[in-house]
Each structure stands twice: as C-alpha cells, then as structure tokens.
Amino acid sequence: MQRKIRVTDTTLRDGHQSLWATRMRLEDMVPIIEKMDQIGYHSVEVWGGATFDVCMRYLNEDPWERLRILRSHFKKTKLQMLLRGQSLVGYTHYADDLVEAFVHKAVENGMDIIRIFDALNDIRNMEAAMRYAKKAGAHVQAAIVYTISPVHTMEHYVETAVRLAEMGADSLCIKDMAGLLLPFKSRELVTKIKEKVDLPLQMHTHYIGGMAVGALLKGIEAGVDVFDAAALPLAFGASQPPIETVVRALSDTEYDTGLDIHALFEITRYFEDLRKRLGYSRGVTRINDMQVFDHQVPGGMISNLVSQLEEQKAGHRLNEVLQEIPSVRSDMGYPPLVTPTSQIIGTQAVLNVLLGERYKIVPGEVKGYVKGLYGKPPAPLNPEVAQRILKGDQPIEGRPADQLPPAMERLRRELGPLAHSEEDVISYGLFPQVALKFFDYRKNPQAQLGLLNDKSSKEGTGVIPHPVQE
Amino acid sequence: MQRKIRVTDTTLRDGHQSLWATRMRLEDMVPIIEKMDQIGYHSVEVWGGATFDVCMRYLNEDPWERLRILRSHFKKTKLQMLLRGQSLVGYTHYADDLVEAFVHKAVENGMDIIRIFDALNDIRNMEAAMRYAKKAGAHVQAAIVYTISPVHTMEHYVETAVRLAEMGADSLCIKDMAGLLLPFKSRELVTKIKEKVDLPLQMHTHYIGGMAVGALLKGIEAGVDVFDAAALPLAFGASQPPIETVVRALSDTEYDTGLDIHALFEITRYFEDLRKRLGYSRGVTRINDMQVFDHQVPGGMISNLVSQLEEQKAGHRLNEVLQEIPSVRSDMGYPPLVTPTSQIIGTQAVLNVLLGERYKIVPGEVKGYVKGLYGKPPAPLNPEVAQRILKGDQPIEGRPADQLPPAMERLRRELGPLAHSEEDVISYGLFPQVALKFFDYRKNPQAQLGLLNDKSSKEGTGVIPHPVQE
Numbered sequence: 001m002q003r004k005i006r007v008t009d010t011t012l013r014d015g016h017q018s019l020w021a022t023r024m025r026l027e028d029m030v031p032i033i034e035k036m037d038q039i040g041y042h043s044v045e046v047w048g049g050a051t052f053d054v055c056m057r058y059l060n061e062d063p064w065e066r067l068r069i070l071r072s073h074f075k076k077t078k079l080q081m082l083l084r085g086q087s088l089v090g091y092t093h094y095a096d097d098l099v100e101a102f103v104h105k106a107v108e109n110g111m112d113i114i115r116i117f118d119a120l121n122d123i124r125n126m127e128a129a130m131r132y133a134k135k136a137g138a139h140v141q142a143a144i145v146y147t148i149s150p151v152h153t154m155e156h157y158v159e160t161a162v163r164l165a166e167m168g169a170d171s172l173c174i175k176d177m178a179g180l181l182l183p184f185k186s187r188e189l190v191t192k193i194k195e196k197v198d199l200p201l202q203m204h205t206h207y208i209g210g211m212a213v214g215a216l217l218k219g220i221e222a223g224v225d226v227f228d229a230a231a232l233p234l235a236f237g238a239s240q241p242p243i244e245t246v247v248r249a250l251s252d253t254e255y256d257t258g259l260d261i262h263a264l265f266e267i268t269r270y271f272e273d274l275r276k277r278l279g280y281s282r283g284v285t286r287i288n289d290m291q292v293f294d295h296q297v298p299g300g301m302i303s304n305l306v307s308q309l310e311e312q313k314a315g316h317r318l319n320e321v322l323q324e325i326p327s328v329r330s331d332m333g334y335p336p337l338v339t340p341t342s343q344i345i346g347t348q349a350v351l352n353v354l355l356g357e358r359y360k361i362v363p364g365e366v367k368g369y370v371k372g373l374y375g376k377p378p379a380p381l382n383p384e385v386a387q388r389i390l391k392g393d394q395p396i397e398g399r400p401a402d403q404l405p406p407a408m409e410r411l412r413r414e415l416g417p418l419a420h421s422e423e424d425v426i427s428y429g430l431f432p433q434v435a436l437k438f439f440d441y442r443k444n445p446q447a448q449l450g451l452l453n454d455k456s457s458k459e460g461t462g463v464i465p466h467p468v469q470e
Numbered sequence: 471m472q473r474k475i476r477v478t479d480t481t482l483r484d485g486h487q488s489l490w491a492t493r494m495r496l497e498d499m500v501p502i503i504e505k506m507d508q509i510g511y512h513s514v515e516v517w518g519g520a521t522f523d524v525c526m527r528y529l530n531e532d533p534w535e536r537l538r539i540l541r542s543h544f545k546k547t548k549l550q551m552l553l554r555g556q557s558l559v560g561y562t563h564y565a566d567d568l569v570e571a572f573v574h575k576a577v578e579n580g581m582d583i584i585r586i587f588d589a590l591n592d593i594r595n596m597e598a599a600m601r602y603a604k605k606a607g608a609h610v611q612a613a614i615v616y617t618i619s620p621v622h623t624m625e626h627y628v629e630t631a632v633r634l635a636e637m638g639a640d641s642l643c644i645k646d647m648a649g650l651l652l653p654f655k656s657r658e659l660v661t662k663i664k665e666k667v668d669l670p671l672q673m674h675t676h677y678i679g680g681m682a683v684g685a686l687l688k689g690i691e692a693g694v695d696v697f698d699a700a701a702l703p704l705a706f707g708a709s710q711p712p713i714e715t716v717v718r719a720l721s722d723t724e725y726d727t728g729l730d731i732h733a734l735f736e737i738t739r740y741f742e743d744l745r746k747r748l749g750y751s752r753g754v755t756r757i758n759d760m761q762v763f764d765h766q767v768p769g770g771m772i773s774n775l776v777s778q779l780e781e782q783k784a785g786h787r788l789n790e791v792l793q794e795i796p797s798v799r800s801d802m803g804y805p806p807l808v809t810p811t812s813q814i815i816g817t818q819a820v821l822n823v824l825l826g827e828r829y830k831i832v833p834g835e836v837k838g839y840v841k842g843l844y845g846k847p848p849a850p851l852n853p854e855v856a857q858r859i860l861k862g863d864q865p866i867e868g869r870p871a872d873q874l875p876p877a878m879e880r881l882r883r884e885l886g887p888l889a890h891s892e893e894d895v896i897s898y899g900l901f902p903q904v905a906l907k908f909f910d911y912r913k914n915p916q917a918q919l920g921l922l923n924d925k926s927s928k929e930g931t932g933v934i935p936h937p938v939q940e
C-alpha cells in the first residue's frame with residue numbers, strides 16, 4: 001500500500017540553530033527560496049525557537065519583518081514554527097494575554113503550522129498556546145518531548161498523546177531533541193501512539209550519535225506521516241539528518257516522498273556555498289555525542305557548556321560536568337533536557353563541579369524550577385535537595401501562568417511611542433532589553449554600527465544588515 | 471526470538487584505508503589491541519585490501535611481519551582479511567600457484583577468515599582462492615559485490631550467492647563498497663539470499679551518503695548475522711558506519727550484540743587521540759557523496775580522481791568526470807566500481823574528458839579489461855567502443871588466470887638470495903619493484919632514510935619505523 005511520506009525542511013530554523021548558532025540572515029535565505037518553494041515540502045520550518053531572540057539580539061533583524069518577507073517569497077509552501085508553549089520563543093513563562101497576542105500576530109504575519117511543546121511535557125503549559133493558535137487559524141501541532149528516564153515510559157508518552165489530541169491538536173509530533181530515540185523504540189512508540197490517536201504524526205530528531213536515520217525509517221514503517229530533515233550542509237551532528245539521505249532511502253518504496261532528489265541537490269549546493277562563504281563547520285559526531293545516552297545533553301548544549309567552563313578557565317572539566325548532569329537531572333525529577341531545562345540543569349551541574357560542593361550556590365532559575373514555576377517535574381524531586389533549595393518556601397501547585405497577571409496593557413504603556421506596532425509590544429514583552437536596544441538601532445542603523453555587540457556572529461560586525469524590502 | 475548479531479571491527483583495515491590512505495602503522499595499532507581483544511568481536515579485519523601494498527610501499531613495514539605481530543597480540547579474537555580473488559591484494563590477476571602460496575602463508579601466519587571477492591562477480595576469478603583458502607584451513611567468506619545497473623538484478627545476486635555456496639563458501643558477504651544499498655533493498659536482498667542459502671551472512675557497507683545504518687538495520691531484521699563497522703574516529707564518510715551507533719541501535723532488542731558500549735568508547739578514545747595526533751580529518755558526507763547514486767564512485771576514489779585531475783591542472787573538471795563515469799561504465803558492460811574496475815573506468819573517464827574525445831587514448835588496463843583479462847563483464851560491451859579498442863584483436867573466452875603460467879619457481883629464481891623467506895617471494899611476486907625497494911631498505915634502514923619516497927604519508931618521512939618485536 002503506497003503511503004506518501006511528507007517532509008518538513010528545517011534548514012532555515014533548526015538547521016542553523018543547531019550548527020550555526022542561529023546566525024543565518026534573511027538576506028542569505030531569500031536567494032534560494034524560489035527553488036525551495038518548488039520542491040513540494042509538507043512545510044518549511046523557518047521561525048520560532050531561538051530565531052526570534054537571535055534576530056534582534058545579534059543580527060539586528062526584526063523577526064516579524066523576517067516572517068513577512070519569508071511569507072511573501074514562499075508562495076506555495078506552508079511555513080512552520082517552533083513554540084515553547086507558555087514560554088513562546090523565550091526562556092520563561094509569559095502571561096496568557098501575551099501568549100494570545102504572539103500567536104495571533106504570528107498567524108497574521110503568515111505562519112501556517114505552529115509546533116507547540118513544553119519542556120516537561122506538562123500539558124497545562126501548552127493549553128493556552130494551543131487554544132489561541134487554534135483560534136488564530138493555525139494548524140496546531142502538539143509535540144511530545146522524548147527522553148529516557150525511569151518515569152518516561154511508553155504509557156507516559158501515549159497518555160500525553162491522547163490528552164493532546166483531546167485538547168484539539170491537529171497533528172502530533174515526537175520531538176527527539178537529543179537523538180535519544182533508538183530505531184526499535186521509535187517503532188514501538190509510533191505504533192502505540194498510532195493505536196490510540198488518529199492524527200497525523202510527525203517525527204523530529206537530531207542526528208547527534210547517528211540514530212536519526214534509523215529512528216525515522218522504523219518510525220515511518222510504524223506510521224509516521226511527516227519527518228523533519230535539513231539540507232546536507234546544515235545536517236548531521238547537532239542538527240537533523242540530511243534530507244537527501246532520507247528521501248533517497250525511501251525512494252521507490254511504499255513510503256516514497258515524491259521529492260526530486262536532483263532539485264534537492266541544487267538547494268544543497270546553495271547552502272554548501274553559503275557554508276563555505278560564512279566559514280561554518282559541518283555537523284559531525286564526536287565521542288561526546290556518542291555518549292549522549294549517558295549524559296543526555298543535546299549536541300548544541302555541549303558547546304554552551306564548554307563556553308561556560310572556559311569562561312571560568314575550567315574547560316578541562318567538561319567530562320566531570322557531563323557526569324554531574326545525570327545526577328542533577330535525577331535530583332530534579334528527570335526533566336527532559338531541552339530549552340529551558342537543559343540550561344537550568346546544565347548551569348547547576350557546572351556550579352556543583354566548580355565549587356566542589358553540590359548545590360552550594362543555586363541560581364534563580366533552579367529555585368524557580370524547584371518552586372514549580374516551569375511546571376510539574378516528571379518525577380518527585382530529591383526531597384533533601386528540594387528542601388535545601390526551597391528553605392521552607394512552598395512550591396506552587398497549579399499552572400505556573402496562573403500566577404501571572406495580564407501583561408499587554410502594561411507593556412503598551414511602558415513602551416509608549418517607541419512601539420511602531422503591536423508586534424513591537426510583543427517583542428518587548430518577550431525580551432525587554434534586547435528589544436529596546438533593537439528599536440534604538442532601528443532608528444538609525446548607521447550610527448549604531450560601532451556599538452553592535454554581535455561578538456559571536458561569525459559574519460563579523462562590519463556588515464550593514466539590509467533586509468530585503470518587498 | 472533472540473538472535474545475537476555479531477560485529478567485525480574494520481578500524482585496522484578498511485577504516486584507515488578509507489579515511490587515512492591506509493597509513494596507520496603497526497606501532498599505532500599495538501597499544502590498543504589488548505583492549506580490542508577483550509571486546510568480543512566476531513572478528514577484526516586487519517589485513518589485505520590495500521594494506522599489503524601500502525605497508526611496503528609507503529610505511530617500510532613487512533606486511534607479513536605485521537600479520538604475525540597482530541596475531542600475537544590478538545589472543546582471542548579472529549583475524550579477518552580482504553582478498554581480491556585472483557588479484558589477491560594487487561591490481562592484476564596472478565598465477566594459481568602464487569594464489570595458493572599467498573593464501574597458505576596468510577593462514578600460516580595467523581589469518582582466520584578470508585573474505586574473497588571479484589570486482590565483476592565473476593566467480594571463476596574466485597575459484598582458486600576459495601579452494602586454496604579452504605585447503606589451508608581458513609574460514610572462506612565469499613563476497614558478492616553490490617552495485618546498481620540494469621543487469622544487477624536480485625536474480626543475479628541470488629544466483630551468485632547460490633553458486634558461491636556450492637563452491638564451498640563457509641559464509642557469504644554482501645559487499646557494498648560505495649554505499650549504494652538502500653535500506654529496503656537491503657531487506658529484499660538479504661531475504662532472498664537467505665531463502666536460498668543457509669549460510670551465515672555478513673554485511674559490509676560504507677557510510678558515504680548515509681544509507682549504511684539503515685541498510686544494516688533492515689538487513690539485520692531480514693537475516694544478516696554479522697556486520698562490519700569501524701570505531702567512530704575512523705567511521706563515517708568514505709568508511710564504515712560507526713560501531714557505537716549500530717551496537718547502541720540494536721541494544722535491548724532481539725538483535726542485541728552483547729558488546730559493552732563503554733568498553734567500545736575506550737577504544738574510540740584511543741583512536742580519537744591518534745587521529746588528532748596524526749592530523750587526519752573525520753569522515754564526512756559531502757554533496758559529491760550524496761550523488762553517488764548517479765556516478766557510483768566510492769568516496770575513497772573521488773579523492774584519487776581529484777589528484778589525477780589536479781596533476782593535469784584540471785581539478786575544476788571533476789563534475790564532468792563524474793558525469794562521464796556512468797557513460798564509460800555503460801560502455802564497459804556495467805562493472806561494479808571497486809578495485810580495480812574503479813581505477814580502470816575512472817582513468818578512462820578522465821582521459822575522455824581531458825582530451826575532449828572519447829577513447830582517443832585507451833590505457834593498457836582498459837584494453838586488458840575489454841580483452842577479458844579481468845573476467846566477464848556483467849553485460850555485453852558497447853560493440854562500437856569494443857571494436858575501436860580491440861582493433862581486430864579477439865577477447866579471451868575462459869578464466870583469465872588460465873592464460874598465466876605458474877610463477878613461483880620463476881620468482882624464487884629471480885629473487886635468489888634476496889629472499890629471506892617464502893613470504894618474500896610472494897611479496898615480490900605481487901609487487902616486484904616495491905618489494906625490491908623494501909628488501910633494500912630492510913638491509914639497512916638507517917642508510918635509506920634519506921631515500922624514503924613516502925611523499926603522501928601524513929607522518930612525514932623523518933620517522934624511523936620501529937616495528938614492535940615479539
């Protein structure tokens with residue numbers, strides 16, 4: 001029985017987020033869009049995740065303007081984005097009215113499919129975003145974060161899938177951000193979800209230790225309808241598997257994608273030239289990546305840890321930190337490691353190693369986590385550690401965002417005439433300081449060039465951003 | 471039903487042949503052997519292929535001495551080698567008595583498993599080697615070369631498998647040297663071979679465009695018993711898939727290998743340090759590798775083509791050559807591209823492109839091929855091209871080696887007192903000039919240091935080889 005498998009190209013979002021620190025500029029995307037638009041992808045993931053923040057913070061681009069321009073060039077292909085549930089594209093929970101405004105504006109500016117997840121699979125953190133996205137007319141894809149722990153059983157995933165379907169998801173996604181999904185587990189997971197939920201199922205994996213192609217193949221055999229992959233120069237390593245490999249692997253089978261491999265090669269050639277021009281390395285699998293099953297740290301986060309450690313002249317202690325992470329994760333009730341929990345657990349592990357005493361210093365985010373401000377941990381916390389951190393304080397019980405008063409009126413008031421649009425108010429609500437700096441830059445780009453703080457941009461700071469105008 | 475899958479580690483042969491130009495020295499192997507010997511591999515591939523030639527030609531090592539020392543250190547693990555049928559470890563067919571002597575001495579010096587293939591799947595070229603290997607007491611593994619062409623049907627492969635079994639093979643191998651075996655084709659091929667032949671089946675793949683892990687998984691599900699893989703630092707790209715990935719993918723399934731992944735990591739750490747010390751790059755997948763289904767050129771050969779072209783200041787014409795290769799291959803009756811047919815077809819394609827006229831110059835090897843000196847091409851040759859090349863000469867009909875008189879007596883006579891052993895006579899028979907130079911070096915290594923011609927060794931020429939003595 002022929003079952004045409006569809007493809008989401010992630011090159012313009014997760015691909016460069018995973019390998020190029022999210023630094024691909026709009027001007028480097030536009031020249032290839034016409035060709036990409038002809039491929040017949042199910043969708044292209046182009047927005048959300050870290051792109052929003054990085055646009056303003058490092059690239060002096062307005063993320064909303066980027067979205068509109070992408071929309072205008074992708075005439076046929078659906079646009080897809082990644083949304084961190086109540087955290088939207090940020091690192092903390094936001095008030096419901098900000099969630100509503102964000103999602104509404106994303107759709108108004110051209111977004112078609114919104115993939116919504118919560119780092120803890122706490123579906124209360126997805127409710128508002130799903131409801132508003134649905135109301136705004138988006139295709140709501142609810143994602144289940146995949147990890148490995150004593151409490152992350154098949155039943156947990158299937159139950160989460162069932163509840164997300166009940167909440168109105170238009171499709172589901174298995175989100176394997178750390179490349180942990182083994183091929184035969186993939187088959188089992190997909191089979192069990194498909195038995196209970198009659199919705200299209202997408203699979204999102206990262207290459208990391210090399211499981212991704214196998215996980216996709218076994219998942220597709222078991223019922224996956226759509227998979228994520230990136231163009232070769234932005235695939236492998238911390239990124240997705242290469243689209244050309246999976247399309248080829250499925251060709252002339254009952255799962256044929258129907259995509260033209262030679263048309264895909266033309267796109268790959270463009271990104272390969274871009275990669276060389278910008279000086280980025282290919283994605284590769286290192287021994288640390290192979291050990292992801294021990295430490296669970298996604299490839300992209302290992303480089304963050306290295307930076308954190310090197311700032312403290314402790315780069316040689318990476319292995320100790322990678323060993324401490326599973327221990328902190330266990331204390332914290334086995335959260336999946338994905339933004340923001342990966343940063344929360346990672347930072348605490350670094351502190352534990354460098355200070356030579358566990359939980360001697362506990363950053364605010366870890367306190368917030370223990371207090372329940374990110375939702376309900378998958379398993380009970382280590383009671384001794386929780387007690388030491390809370391110091392008699394009580395964790396909250398309900399949905400974290402219930403603690404947050406409406407924000408939009410306050411934000412509008414604070415920003416006043418600095419806001420050119422409702423989108424500006426939202427940008428400010430998400431990243432106040434970054435947005436203010438960006439608005440300042442926008443007023444007079446030339447004058448601000450000397451002040452650009454884009455230290456980590458591979459493209460240097462001397463380039464004047466010149467967004468394509470329609 | 472539990473079916474324990476076994477693993478052949480190829481790091482010490484195909485791994486460095488594919489990625490390090492076969493330049494790993496014995497002294498860099500010995501320190502890790504004790505750990506490798508504890509793993510419980512089905513076998514380790516450590517000899518044959520290009521290693522024999524490169525030992526003498528570039529490393530000033532005696533390949534026989536290498537084998538004996540490897541044998542002495544691998545106390546528990548079976549040693550495996552690759553043999554090119556009647557071409558042994560060379561590039562031309564040799565007389566039967568030289569084949570017998572080679573195989574006999576390989577076993578006497580410690581070889582357990584001999585994988586025998588012919589580049590054209592012409593089993594007449596495998597008969598002598600199989601017979602003598604069996605007589606010498608080796609495990610005879612007969613390999614079927616996998617390629618894609620109008621005449622390489624499932625029936626061709628299955629029929630070849632049946633005949634190799636009839637010829638006394640102890641096991642079979644599917645040899646996918648260019649990473650062309652798609653996962654679902656792998657399932658079909660393995661299923662059909664297993665239906666007809668009740669022998670252990672091993673799968674040898676190269677990573678190239680990324681099919682290998684999928685091909686192994688589907689092959690294993692369908693009945694593959696043993697697979698080839700290399701330690702991570704010598705895997706990916708033109709080499710095998712990483713052993714750690716496949717072992718992990720099968721863990722806790724009915725196909726569990728039983729290997730200890732953390733013990734494998736210790737071996738990987740050794741080779742990663744070695745890789746860095748010697749300055750070799752990781753195996754990666756480039757766009758040319760993705761296009762292997764068009765040009766069929768194995769990754770290792772692309773770098774040869776680039777060298778050939780650059781010598782003619784024509785490096786920029788690689789793509790034209792990659793396009794010409796399928797055309798020459800079609801003229802030549804669709805040989806699989808593997809040593810020596812890959813070189814034969816590749817060189818002709820380079821000439822056709824550079825001279826601007828096809829078959830204007832035809833090298834001796836191509837004439838020999840057209841004359842049938844390498845065996846029977848899978849399909850009839852393009853008659854016009856064959857006529858132009860043969861110029862009225864008649865192709866031979868029978869087994870090529872039937873044309874060759876016995877060689878050993880002549881070789882012994884020619885070499886005289888220069889031979890310290892029967893092994894020396896064989897080395898001389900295979901590579902006369904290289905062997906003579908090596909014997910010369912061996913007499914007085916110090917004096918010869920200035921004459922070393924190891925231009926392409928990454929380790930430089932200033933290092934005195936000091937083989938470990940037992």
Ligand SMILES: [Co+2]
Pocket residue numbers: 014177204205206
């Ligand atoms: Co991702």
Ligand SMILES: [Co+2]
Pocket residue numbers: 484647674675676
């Ligand atoms: Co090989």
